[in-house]
Structures are given as C-alpha cells and as structure tokens.
Amino acid sequence: MNVLIHAPSSAALARARNNVVNLLKARPDAQVRLVLNGPAVAAALDGDSHDTDALTWLCPNTMASGGREVREPMSVLPAAAILLLVQWQSEGWLYVRA
Numbered sequence: 001m002n003v004l005i006h007a008p009s010s011a012a013l014a015r016a017r018n019n020v021v022n023l024l025k026a027r028p029d030a031q032v033r034l035v036l037n038g039p040a041v042a043a044a045l046d047g048d049s050h051d052t053d054a055l056t057w058l059c060p061n062t063m064a065s066g067g068r069e070v071r072e073p074m075s076v077l078p079a080a081a082i083l084l085l086v087q088w089q090s091e092g093w094l095y096v097r098a
Contacts, residue, residue, distance in 0.1 A: 001030045002093040006085060008036075010043035016098030020052045033088070037062045037081040045071055057081075 003023060007016035013036065020032055034052055036044055037059035044056060045068055054073040059081035063070070070076050077084055089095050 001027055002088075003030055003032050003096060004035055004085060004088055004093045005032065005096045005098055006035045006037075006081075007040040007098045008038040010039050012098040013040040013043045016040075017050055017052045019096065019098055020055060033057055033093075035059075035077070035081050035085060041068065042066060044074065 005016045005019050005023075007013040016034055016036075020034055023030055023032060032055050034056045036056060041058050041062040044050075044053075044058070050056075053071075056074040057077045058068075058070060058074055060076050060078075061080050062068075063076055085095065
C-alpha cells in the first residue's frame with residue numbers, strides 16, 4: 001500500500017502526523033509520504049522533531065518563498081508539491097488530505 005498524506009496547514013500537520021503513526025501501526029508494510037506545503041512547512045520546521053520527520057517531504061516552492069532551509073531528516077521534494085501529488089496519484093498512490 002502506497003499512501004500520500006498531504007498537509008497544507010499547521011492544523012493539518014498535526015492530523016497528518018497522527019494519521020501516519022496510526023496507519024503504520026496498523027500496516028507497518030505501508031509506504032507513506034507525508035507531503036507538506038503552505039503554512040505546514042513552517043510549522044514542521046519551527047516545531048519540535050517528530051517521529052514522522054523521516055517520511056516528511058517539503059514543497060520547494062514554499063521553501064523558496066519563505067527563504068527556508070530543510071532540517072534533516074526531512075527532505076525537499078524535487079518538484080512542486082502539487083505536481084508530484086498529481087503524478088504520484090496517477091502512478092497508483094492513494095491520496096489523503098489531513
């Protein structure tokens with residue numbers, strides 16, 4: 001099972017992180033990508049580290065517009081979040097908006 005969990009806001013980030021944890025508890029074999037854009041990026045970078053950080057992908061457009069730098073183990077997407085969300089769904093990934 002391949003799942004994209006999308007969080008565009010700080011409130012959505014908290015829900016998305018819970019979703020990731022709960023999904024992986026139930027399906028440890030799931031492939032999960034937590035995709036952040038908009039205000040969720042700053043919330044993730046400015047907040048405390050979280051168990052889901054290694055699964056967290058940040059939108060490069062949001063990073064550039066905010067002049068932000070990635071904090072490991074988070075990663076920056078190789079293209080805009082919207083483009084990759086659409087592409088990955090066309091490849092069979094399931095989409096959940098937190």
